Amino acid sequence: MLSPDEFIEYQKFLISDVREKLIPQTIYTSIVTKDLRENLNILDFGCGHGYVAMLLADLPLKGAHIYACDCDEECLDVLWGRIAHREIKNLTAFHILNYAQIYMPQWLPSIDHVFFSFSVSALEHADISLPQIVKQMPVGTQFHFTDWRPEATHPQLDIFVPSAQRIFVSDFKNLLEHSGLNVQQEANEKLLYYTMRAIKT
Numbered sequence: 001m002l003s004p005d006e007f008i009e010y011q012k013f014l015i016s017d018v019r020e021k022l023i024p025q026t027i028y029t030s031i032v033t034k035d036l037r038e039n040l041n042i043l044d045f046g047c048g049h050g051y052v053a054m055l056l057a058d059l060p061l062k063g064a065h066i067y068a069c070d071c072d073e074e075c076l077d078v079l080w081g082r083i084a085h086r087e088i089k090n091l092t093a094f095h096i097l098n099y100a101q102i103y104m105p106q107w108l109p110s111i112d113h114v115f116f117s118f119s120v121s122a123l124e125h126a127d128i129s130l131p132q133i134v135k136q137m138p139v140g141t142q143f144h145f146t147d148w149r150p151e152a153t154h155p156q157l158d159i160f161v162p163s164a165q166r167i168f169v170s171d172f173k174n175l176l177e178h179s180g181l182n183v184q185q186e187a188n189e190k191l192l193y194y195t196m197r198a199i200k201t
Contacts, residue, residue, distance in 0.1 A: 006159070006160060007072075008074075009160070010160035010161070011048050011049050011075060011078075012049075013156050013157075013160060014048055014049065014051055014118070015048075015049045015050075015051045018156070019051070022154070022192055022193075023146070023192070023193060025055055027146060027195055028052050028055055028056065028115065028117070028144075028146075029055060029056070029059060031113065031142075031144055031197075032056060032059065032061060032064070032113060033059060033061070035112070035113070037112070038062045038063045038064075039062070039063035039064065039065075040061060040063070040064040040065075040112045040113065041064075041065055041067065041109045041110060041111050041112050041113075042056055042064060042065070042066050042067065042111070042112065042113045042114075042115070043066075043067045043068070043069070043108075043111045043113070043114045043115070044056070044066065044067070044068040044069070044115045044117070045069060045114055045115065045116050045119055045133065046069070046070055046071075046116060046117070046118075046119025046120075046122055046123075047068035047069060047070045047075070047076075047079060047093065047119075048070060048072075048075050048079075048119075049075055049078045049079055049082070050068055050078075050079035050082060050083075050091075050093065051117070052068075052115050052117045053066050053067075053068035053079070053091055053093070054079075054082065054088070054091065056115075057088050057090050057091040064090060065090050065091075065092065065109075066090060066091045066092070067091075067092050067093075067094070067108060067111070068091065068092070068093040068094075069093070069094050069095070069096045069104075070093075070095070070096070071095070071096050071097060071098035073095055076093055076094075076095055079093045080093055098123075098124060100124070100125040100128040100129055100132075101128065101129070101132050102129050102132055102133055103132075103136070104133070104136045110138050111137055111138070111141055112140075112141065112142065113141070113142050113143075113144065114133075114137065114141060114142070114143045114144065115144050115146075116143070116144070116145045116146070116147075117146045118146060118147055118148060118161075118193075120145060120147055120167065120172070120175070121147050121148065121161065121165060121166055121167050126167075126175060127175060127178065130175060130176075130179040131178065131179040131180060133179075134179045134180045134181060134200055135180065137200055138200070139200055139201060140199065140200065140201075141199070141200045142197065142198075142199050143176075143181055143197070143198045143199065143200070144195070144196075144197055145172070145176070145195060145196045145197075145198070146193055146194075146195050147166065147167060147172060147193060147194060148161055148166045148192065148193055149166065149169070149190075149191065149192060149193055149194050150163045150166040150167070150168050151163070152191070152192045152193070154192055157192065169186070169188055169194055172194075172196065173186065173196065176196060176198050180200060181198035181199065181200055182198055182199050182200075182201045183196060183197075183198045184197050184198060184199055185197040
């Protein structure tokens, strides 16, 4: 468990130039730019300071709206401030409670894409929480996961997210299938992170 100061430093790392160099933006942006539908509703779950949410909100997607949620109110305070400062109209951030059973607000519209960017491994009870989240999404919702590879090493990452707290690819895939998702694509190159795409059927 990170101390409050370490957690703040980790969040800064996730929106830093270092992260930009390690993880290309296209692993997020190319997914939704290939979806030619209008009025997409996109959820960034465990948004932190909003790196992915703001990245997607800047894309020229006709009628799209980005929703971002996190259980940490200090992170959301930062994101709310960034939204207000830039007067972003297509991004709504909201708070959720980090219990085993996670409930989405009733006002949330039907979601087309859900992004989990380094947030599944941060769930206290992922084997309970993720199935609960999937259950609340409509059939056809596409889920996009990015998480840290346990065998990878990086000076900052090894402090913020030690290897023991990360999820192996095989276990991650089993978790998605246990949660009611059909895994359609996985990228297992020897990088610092891995990605998976799944759909609720």
